[in-house]
Amino acid sequence: MPRRQPGRHRKPEPLAAPEGAPALVLAVPGAPTSASRSLAEEVSSIARSELPGLDARIGYVDGGDDAFPSLEAVLTQAAAEQKARAVEAGQPDPGPGAVVVPLLAGPDSALLRRIRQAIMNSGSGAELTDVLGPHPLLAEALHVRLSEAGLARADRARLFTVATAADGIILATVGGEEAVQAAGITGMLLSARLAVPVLAAGLDEEGAIARTAEQLRTSGSQQLALAPYLIGPELADGLLGAAAAEAGCASAEALGAYGAVGRLVLSNYAAKMGITLPGQGLGAAVR
Secondary structure: OOOOOOOOOOOOOOOOOOOOOOEEEEEEOOOOOHHHHHHHHHHHHHHHHHOOOOOEEEEEOOOOOOOOOEHHHHHHHHHHHHHHHHHHHOOOOOOOOEEEEEOOOOOOHHHHHHHHHHHHHHOOOOEEOOOOOOOHHHHHHHHHHHHHOOOOOOOOOOOOOOOOOOOEEEEEEOOOHHHHHHHHHHHHHHHHHHOOOEEEEEOOOOOHHHHHHHHHHHOOOOOEEEEEOOOOOOOOOOHHHHHHHHHOOEEOOOOOOOHHHHHHHHHHHHHHHOOOOOOOOOOOOOO
16 A cells, blocks of 8 residues: 555644734624623624634723723723733734724714724724625525514525515615615625515615615515614614514514624634635625
């Protein structure tokens, strides 16, 4: 038998966060609650499981106590620890104190302005990534949430149909016109998955949901569904229920801590750090 070449069949080294890499700080919008903390912790856990050794932390845009530390305080602490490590290692430049990833599916200029201000106030030199979408993985997550609510088939390949399946989707977001346009891109991807029309509308624009519902019904859709293009913490209490009532249709849940959300958070961090993740480039972001 021929002799096996040494090292030829060794498994590749498992990917891990580089030693001394800055922390990933998840910037969580909205009023701090136990629900938003649980969601943020789950998203962070998904990111850590994909990149062992990752220092993932959570900062709340509206936080300010021990239970919900503010984004500025978390960044200040991360920068101090990064500087201490650099001094210990004899490095003159500690690099950025952290990489901040907004927990937002789409752009929200007012929230992003506040996140940038927190970074500036912290003096951490932290870098800010893009929001998570538009992205094909978010279209997948929307599809899953609709199917969980019985509003879409779980799999296009299956022959049976769901009796309550919607034939028109309102993709609801917040953050103004820019957010609606960005949601529309993911909406096109969702429409291709479900083979039904999908239109984006702003929850924070008066009458937008009703107008979009009317537009879909005029074009022939009879059974509508509301799909929140939102992670969850940025969604004000009661807003989704009021929108569903306004449109006269059922609603799916917000995206929440769906696995793709955690992977996109890590992907944005890795892109800033120049880390190549396994499978990176598949389902790349639509910018």
